[in-house]
Amino acid sequence: MPRPLVVGNGKLLINFDDRLHMRDLYYPYVGQLNHVGGHFSKMGIWVSGQFSWLDEDGWQRKLGYEKESLVTDVHCEHESMQISLHLSDGVHQRDPIYLKKVRVHNRSSEAREVRLFFNHDFSLNESEVGDTAVYDPLLRTIYHYKRNVYILVNGKTNIGGIDQYSVGIKRFHYAEGTWRDAEDGLLAGNPIAQGSVDSTIALRMMLGPDEKQVMTYWMCIGDSYSDVKKRNQYVLESDPERLLSRVSVYWQRWVNKEERDFADLPAEVIDLYKTSLLIVRTQIDQHGAILAANDSDILQYNRDHYSYMWPRDGALIACAMAKAGYTGVVAPFFRFCAEALTDEGYLQHKYNPDGSVGSSWHPYIVDDEIQLPIQEDETALVLYALWEQYKSGKQLEDCQALYPTLIRPAARFLLDYMHPEWDLPMPSYDLWEERRGIYTFTSAAVFAGLKAAARFALLFGDDHRFQRYDQGAERIREAMLKHLYDPQLGRFLRGYSAGPEGRLEKDFTMESSLFALFAFDVLPADDPRVVNTMEAVKRSLLVQTPVGGFSRYQGDAYFQKAHDRSLVPGNPWIICTLWIADWEIAKATSWSELQEPKERLQWVVRKALQSGVLPEQLDPYSGAPVSVAPLTWSHATYVGTVLRYLEKVQELQGRKERS
Known part of the structure; x- marks a missing residue:
């Protein structure tokens, strides 16, 4: 199930599905660890003896964001209950605090009591073992904790704070969880539970006929009880509604910091451009990892996920963000890559947000032959992206610092990892991670990486290395024209894939990644060989x-x-x-x-x-x-x-x- 609503700040990322369940909560890294883990933390409402969770079929839901902001704009209406809700969710731009505002509209002609229920199905540090949920009578809050993770929940209406609460056991010995206890509108008030636990709180308000009122709710996440206590006090002193308004303003300023003439592009294209900038921002961890995706439902497909930093994805994402004017946002990515680089000068398949090496299916040995289990384009494109970032931000000091730790060792590897006869990169896995061989995309990426390294060497007055890197790139260009362009077909090949006994055989498959020929400046876009190739791509790959x-x-x-x-x-x-x-x-x-x-x-x-x-x-x-x-x-x-x-x-x- 997709995650149509994502809110975050580089430290905390929260995802909601289309039924408004909170399905993922990542902290302290974006993409690591998931303290909800795809379960269903949800919201419900009790009105005049009738109860409904917002995921039920009686609700009409409209999901979106406030204009140019990372605060959600969600409308829910339940016709038979004569109630409508306007929800706004956001994560504080600096601290790991999640804020929610609910505007409740009593559409009835009678005065009514309304109770809003919030259920919390956490698995701290991605395990239900050893969790504790407890009601704190001094703070009048509920918090869950295990080791170094604390999640405190609180809320208020114009009547007061948490009106009811209960904590209990979930998914163990036939216990469903305290969410079931909420469905009669009354919570049992159990103050503590440990093991596989959940919690539910209720907030209460009285509304007159056709009256609207506001309720606020928040979560404070931290490493200790002291952390979440201080953050809870900060929210109370700042006023949660006002704080959420400031979050919205911050993101509106952030996404509009670059003045841009959008020419003749329609308003909806511009809106998605700004939404895309904001969503990309939520997927970038403060320590530099640019995550591919954080939709945990993919676990149902192959028992692994996309919450990794693939250097290729990260590099191409960094290019776009730098070009858009957000060089500061992606600068930590290059420091991340410098620290991850192996002693030999290459980057591995993928990484966890904390910098550790991620899972892989690329073997070190095939048919008794030892191989390097990498996708060489991932190393090369980081250099290419760094030069693109330099062009956009001219951060000379940052690049100088990375010259000995990232640029030179990676460029040395690219020069060394060459086929001795073909002057093309040695076989590695393709950008889709599916096959091993020598590919046009990878060759173009290595060409671009060496060209970038050469430009940095020239920038820093390193003439000897400039010549080595630039000449190496030009040899690849010549070899691509010799081996990867097929004059009989009049177009480029996808490449050479490893066949029986490791023999390289021509791969004629039409492949969208052949765009790399012009995108990485191997040849101009209007070169007849590129034109023929891309026209063939269009004909062959159109759905x-x-x-x-x-x-x-x-x-x-x-x-x-x-x-x-x-x-x-x-x-x-x-x-x-x-x-x-x-x-x-x-x-x-x-x-x-x-x-x-x-x-x-x-x-x-x-x-x-x-x-x-x-x-x-x-x-x-x-x-x-x-x-x-x-x-x-x-x-x-x-x-x-x-x-x-x-x-x-x-x-x-x-x-x-x-x-």
């Missing part, structure tokens, strides 16, 4: 259903939905569709040629969830999101494509003025 879009490659089986491969080569991906738009923008020489890529941006808008969240891929028949949502890479690619469109508009305007 020929009403959903549209472009797939990753021919025969893609990941989350396969296709019934007819001739019409659906694979599920449509957001990033792959935007790569097509990037090429159309790059080669455009007139306003008319920009209409097609502009339509692709509008296609992405139409495929976003109601809240603006973008998935990884789509069902080719229904258009429903497939795999994780939000996917950080999807949002960052959209940001990058919008910026390339605007750059091209400026270029065309400049040509017109000069003529």
